[in-house]
Amino acid sequence: MGDSEELNEAASPYGRRVGERLRAIRRQKRLSLQDVEANSDQEFKASVLGAYERGERAISVPRLERLARYYSVPVDQLLPRSTATPSDPADLVDLTGRTGRRNGVTLDLTQLDAIARPEGEMLGRYLVMIQVQRQDFNGRVLTIRQDDLRAVACILGVEIEAAVDRLADLGLTRVTPVPN
Numbered sequence: 001m002g003d004s005e006e007l008n009e010a011a012s013p014y015g016r017r018v019g020e021r022l023r024a025i026r027r028q029k030r031l032s033l034q035d036v037e038a039n040s041d042q043e044f045k046a047s048v049l050g051a052y053e054r055g056e057r058a059i060s061v062p063r064l065e066r067l068a069r070y071y072s073v074p075v076d077q078l079l080p081r082s083t084a085t086p087s088d089p090a091d092l093v094d095l096t097g098r099t100g101r102r103n104g105v106t107l108d109l110t111q112l113d114a115i116a117r118p119e120g121e122m123l124g125r126y127l128v129m130i131q132v133q134r135q136d137f138n139g140r141v142l143t144i145r146q147d148d149l150r151a152v153a154c155i156l157g158v159e160i161e162a163a164v165d166r167l168a169d170l171g172l173t174r175v176t177p178v179p180n
Contacts, residue, residue, distance in 0.1 A: 015055045015058055017055075018055070018058075018079060019052055019054055019056075020053070021079060021080045022052055022053050025077065025078060025137060029071055029137065029139070030138075033046035033047075033049050033050050033053075034046050036049055040070055043066065043070075044070065072139075073137045077132060077137065105149065105164055105167065105173055106142070106144070107141060107142050107143075107167065107173060107174070108172055108174055109139060109141060109142055110139075111171050111172050112124050112127070115172075119156065123155050127142055130144075141174065152167070153166075
C-alpha cells in the first residue's frame with residue numbers, strides 16, 4: 001500500500017473510528033503514548049501510534065494484531081463495532097433492597113487468581129466474556145448487572161440472592177453507587 005493510499009484510507013470515517021477505538025483501549029489500560037513506545041521496545045512509536053489514533057494513518061492488519069497482543073486483548077476488540085449498544089444503569093443490581101437508588105456489584109478482577117479452581121477458573125472465563133462483550137479491558141474492575149449475576153450464581157452454585165454474599169466471601173466485591 002502506498003503512502004497516499006494509506007492516508008486516504010485513514011481519513012475515511014471508518015479509519016477515524018478505528019483510531020478512536022485504539023485510543024480508548026490504550027486509555028483503558030492507563031497507558032500514555034510514551035508508555036506504549038517504551039514498553040514495546042520502540043515497536044510502536046508514540047508519534048505513529050498517535051497518528052493511528054487520530055485517524056491520520058491506517059494501521060496494517062499484522063501491526064494491528066501485534067498491538068492487540070501488546071494490549072492483551074482480542075484483535076477484533078481494536079476495531080469499532082458497527083452498532084453501539086449503550087449500557088443501561090437500570091440493568092445493575094439493586095443491592096440496597098430499596099427502590100430508587102441502585103448500586104452495582106463491582107468486582108475486583110485483580111483478586112480472581114486467589115480463588116481456587118475450578119470455581120475461579122470458570123468465573124474468570126465468564127468475566128472475560130463480559131469484558132469482550134462490553135469492550136471493557138481495564139483489567140482491574142468490572143460491574144456486574146442483574147443478568148450477569150444470575151450466571152455468576154450458577155457458576156458459584158448458589159441462589160441468586162446469595163451470589164453477592166458469596167462474591168464478598170471470596171474477596172471480589174466492591175459496592176459502588178451508580179447515578180440514577
